[in-house]
Amino acid sequence: MLNSNIKLNPKIFSETIKRISPRDGFGEGLVIAGEMDERVVALCADVTESLRMHLFRNRFPERFVEVGIAEQNMVGIASGLAASGKIPVIGSYAVFSPGRNWEQIRTTICYNQQKAIFVGSHAGLNVGPDGASHQALEDIALMRVLPNMAVISPADALEARKAILSAIEYKNSVYIRLPREKSPIFTTEETLWEIGKSQELWIPKSKNEQFSSITIFACGYLVYKALEAAKELEQEGIFITVINNSAIKPLDEEMTLKWAKKSKAIITLEEHQIAGGMGSSIAEFLSENYPLPIKFMGIKDKFGQSGQSEELLEKYNLNKEAIKQTVKEMIKD
Amino acid sequence: MKLTSKKMEDLTITIRQEIMEMLLEAKSGHCAGPLGAVELYVALYFSGILNYDPKNPNWEKRDRVVISNGHYAPLIYTTLAHAGYFSLEELKTLRKLGSNLQGHPHRLLLPGIETSSGPVGEGLSQAIGMALGAKMNKEKLQVYCLMGDGEQDCGNTWEAVMMAGKNQLDNLTAIIDRNNIQIDGFTENVMPLEPLKEKYESFGWKVLEIDGHNISEIIKTVNASKSVFVKPVVIIAHTIPGKGVDFMQWEYQWHGKVPSSKQAEEALRQLRSIKGQIESELD
Numbered sequence: 143m144l145n146s147n148i149k150l151n152p153k154i155f156s157e158t159i160k161r162i163s164p165r166d167g168f169g170e171g172l173v174i175a176g177e178m179d180e181r182v183v184a185l186c187a188d189v190t191e192s193l194r195m196h197l198f199r200n201r202f203p204e205r206f207v208e209v210g211i212a213e214q215n216m217v218g219i220a221s222g223l224a225a226s227g228k229i230p231v232i233g234s235y236a237v238f239s240p241g242r243n244w245e246q247i248r249t250t251i252c253y254n255q256q257k258a259i260f261v262g263s264h265a266g267l268n269v270g271p272d273g274a275s276h277q278a279l280e281d282i283a284l285m286r287v288l289p290n291m292a293v294i295s296p297a298d299a300l301e302a303r304k305a306i307l308s309a310i311e312y313k314n315s316v317y318i319r320l321p322r323e324k325s326p327i328f329t330t331e332e333t334l335w336e337i338g339k340s341q342e343l344w345i346p347k348s349k350n351e352q353f354s355s356i357t358i359f360a361c362g363y364l365v366y367k368a369l370e371a372a373k374e375l376e377q378e379g380i381f382i383t384v385i386n387n388s389a390i391k392p393l394d395e396e397m398t399l400k401w402a403k404k405s406k407a408i409i410t411l412e413e414h415q416i417a418g419g420m421g422s423s424i425a426e427f428l429s430e431n432y433p434l435p436i437k438f439m440g441i442k443d444k445f446g447q448s449g450q451s452e453e454l455l456e457k458y459n460l461n462k463e464a465i466k467q468t469v470k471e472m473i474k475d
Numbered sequence: 476m477k478l479t480s481k482k483m484e485d486l487t488i489t490i491r492q493e494i495m496e497m498l499l500e501a502k503s504g505h506c507a508g509p510l511g512a513v514e515l516y517v518a519l520y521f522s523g524i525l526n527y528d529p530k531n532p533n534w535e536k537r538d539r540v541v542i543s544n545g546h547y548a549p550l551i552y553t554t555l556a557h558a559g560y561f562s563l564e565e566l567k568t569l570r571k572l573g574s575n576l577q578g579h580p581h582r583l584l585l586p587g588i589e590t591s592s593g594p595v596g597e598g599l600s601q602a603i604g605m606a607l608g609a610k611m612n613k614e615k616l617q618v619y620c621l622m623g624d625g626e627q628d629c630g631n632t633w634e635a636v637m638m639a640g641k642n643q644l645d646n647l648t649a650i651i652d653r654n655n656i657q658i659d660g661f662t663e664n665v666m667p668l669e670p671l672k673e674k675y676e677s678f679g680w681k682v683l684e685i686d687g688h689n690i691s692e693i694i695k696t697v698n699a700s701k702s703v704f705v706k707p708v709v710i711i712a713h714t715i716p717g718k719g720v721d722f723m724q725w726e727y728q729w730h731g732k733v734p735s736s737k738q739a740e741e742a743l744r745q746l747r748s749i750k751g752q753i754e755s756e757l758d
Contacts, residue, residue: 183611207607215600215634222541222604225589226612230604246597246631254582254591 143376144369145342149332155373161324165263167299168320169194171306172231176202179310183223185232187213193233193263213239217246217258224256229310236262236278236319240285251315252290259309260285260317265295266413267446267454268323268363274445278319283418285317286391292337293391295319295362295412295420298327301388304335312337321363321413323451328366340394342401344372346381356469357383357401360411361390361420364460368411371465382469390420393427402428407435407472413460416440437472439465476558477523483690486521486557487513491719491746493566494549499739501570504578507716507729508623509550511687512652515712516554518693519619519650526616529559532586538616539589539605543598544623544652545579546731551588552576560587596629598622599649603639606647606707617701620649625657628666633678639707640679647707648700652687654716656727675709687712719749 144150153159176182176198184198185207199206207223209216213234220230232239239262240247251258265278285293292314296302302320309316316337335341343365360368368384375382383401387394387410402408408428410421421438428434441458455461459468478486490513498504519525519540526538542551549569556563561575568574575584579593590601602620609616626632639647651671659665668674672682681703685692693712700708716730717723720742723734734742 204611209634209638212634212638214597214631215603215638218597218600218631218635219604219607219638221590222601222606223608224604225539225601226605226608228608228611245594246600249591249594250597250601 167302171303545592595626687714
C-alpha cells in the first residue's frame, strides 16, 4: 500500500493525474535557484529550450552563457566560472554531456574540485523516436565512477525541481539525469526529498510489515511504473516494497540495508545499462554488507532503437507487465 | 616580485639547472618543453607584469595564470618556488609518493596553482570561464593562459578559441609556446598547425609573434596585450625546445623523457656554463 507518511499525490493512480516532463520542473527550479542565489549561472550547448533553460536565460540574460555545440568547452568554462565564485549549471543531452566531455568533467571539475551541476536530458529509452543515438543508457555509470560527484535520476517533475535546488546547496558537484517524456506528478510539494536519501513509496500491508518478500529499488521515469505494478500485485495478494532510489549516489545505505534485511530478494529497475548503473551500486553495497539474490532490470548490453516510449519499454522488458512478471518469477524461485 | 633584467637573466640559468636536477632526482618527467619556456615564465612572474601575492595566494584581485600544459611541471614548480609560494627545498620531492609536487600540478596541493592540469587542450576553456567570471564580477584582472603548440591539435582548444572571439574577451591573454615538437614528432609532421597566426586571426583574436627567449620582448608584448580592446590576444612565442643543452635542442624525442645520469651530468655542465650564450642572445 502507499506509504502515507511520504505524502504522495492523492490522485496518484487516477487517469487524470497531471503529466509533465521533468525538464519543466528543472527549468522552473533553475529560475528559483537563480532568484535565491546570485552566484548561479547557466550554460547550454544549443539545446536551451529543450532543456527549459530559456526560462533562466530570459530572466537572467547576463548570467546565461550559450556555448554552441561544444560540450567539452562548456565544462572547462564552467570550471573557470566556479573558480570565480559562481555556481555553474550546465545542460545538454546526456549522450553529449557527460557522453562527449567526460574527461573534462573528470579533470577540470572532479579532480580540480570545482563544483558544477550537470543536467543530462533525454536519458533512457523514453526518448523514443530519435532512436539509439540519442537514448543515453550509460550516463549513470559514467558519472557514478567519478569522485566528488553525486548522481540523481528524478522520478517526476516536482522531484526534478527539488533536485536542482538541492544540488545548488550540496557540497559537491551533482549530475541530474532527466528523461524526455512527460510523466505523472505522483509526488507533492510536501514529499520530502534530499540528496543521499531514498523513500519508501509502497510498503506491504500491515500484516506483512515484518517481511516483504520482494523490494524494488527504482529510479527515474520507471519509479511510477513500479508503483503501478505494486498496486496490481497487491490486488493479486502479492505484497512488495517499492523504494524510490532517485538519489543514486551517495547511496542511502541505511534504507538499502533496512529493506534488504526484510526481503527475500531485490529487484533493481532503471532505464540504463545494467553494467555500472543504479542497480550495480545497490549490488556493490549489499554484496559486502548483506548478500541476497538481486534481479537487475535494465538494458542488457545493447542499444535502443526508434519507437514510441511505451513500445520501447515493452520491447525491452521494462514496462509494468514486465515488472509484475519479474516479481512473480522471483517469488517462485 | 620584480627583478632587474640582469637578475632575471641569472634566474633563467638557475631555473634551467634546477629543472635538470629535479628530473634527475625524479627519474621521469618532461625535459624539452620546460627548458625551452624558461624565459616566458621568468618574464611573466618576475618582471612585475603579473599581480600576485605569494603570502595571500587566493587574493581576489590577483591575475589568473591557467597553465594548460601541466607537463611543464618542473618549470612551473621552480618558478613558483622562486616567486615565494613554497620552499626551494620541496623541489626535490617531485613525483614522489606523498609529495605536493605531483607529476602534473594539482590545485589543492600547492598555492599559486589555479587549476589541476595534465590533459592538454582544456586550459583555454577554464581561462575563458575565469575571464567571463571576472567580467560578471566587474573585477579588473587579467587572465593568462599558457599553452603548448601540440594542444593546438585538440578540438577542445578550437571550441575555446571560437568562444573567446565571440565574447570579445579582452581580459584574456594566451601565450603559446611554439617549440614545434610534440610526443610523436615535429608538429608540422604530426598535424600541421600553420598558418597558426592566420587561424587565430580568423577566429577574432589579435595575434602577436615574438622570440620566446628574449625577455625584454616578452615583457613588452605581454604589456601590449593588455591594451588591446574588444579582442582576446594570443602571443605566439617561438622557442627552442631543450634550450641550453645541445643534444636536446630541437630534438622532439626529448619531449617526455629524462636523461640518464651521465646525460644529465653533461646537461648540467652545459647549463652551468650557459651564461655567456644566453646573455648574448638577450642583448
